Amino acid sequence: MVISTVFAGFGMIIYLQNVGNFPTYTAHTQIGMFAIAALLVGGASVDRASIGNVFLGVILFHTMFIVAPKTGAAITGDSMIGEYFRVFVSYAVITLALVMYESKKRKNKSLAGQQLAAEQAAEEEASK
Numbered sequence: 238m239v240i241s242t243v244f245a246g247f248g249m250i251i252y253l254q255n256v257g258n259f260p261t262y263t264a265h266t267q268i269g270m271f272a273i274a275a276l277l278v279g280g281a282s283v284d285r286a287s288i289g290n291v292f293l294g295v296i297l298f299h300t301m302f303i304v305a306p307k308t309g310a311a312i313t314g315d316s317m318i319g320e321y322f323r324v325f326v327s328y329a330v331i332t333l334a335l336v337m338y339e340s341k342k343r344k345n346k347s348l349a350g351q352q353l354a355a356e357q358a359a360e361e362e363a364s365k
Contacts, residue, residue, distance in 0.1 A: 241286040245272040248295040274298060277334045278327065284338075301327055 249271040276286050279294020301323045309319020 245275045277331045
């Protein structure tokens with residue numbers, strides 16, 4: 238997971254330098270968020286990330302930066318609408334990934350609890 242995040246971070250640094258959106262004094266605080274966002278957009282989960290998730294996430298995340306303003310300008314005549322759409326879609330995907338992870342974790346915990354209760358009930362029946 239660490240090497241995937243590092244590679245995603247390097248990709249974001251390179252991209253942000255080319256776009257001109259590289260703030261001199263605060264970039265180090267934002268790069269982690271961009272790297273993790275790219276990983277989650279690429280299909281990584283909270284528990285597991287692969288190098289494929291890194292490359293796919295960086296490509297998809299950066300494509301959103303390129304396509305969204307042009308699409309907003311073509312549809313509404315204002316590129317900021319596309320930028321708002323990009324932010325909404327990107328963070329909706331990230332939120333969905335985190336919600337799916339948490340719901341799966343809770344479901345597994347609930348099933349483990351139910352299984353334990355059934356085993357205890359069976360054990361009590363066997364001891365009577």
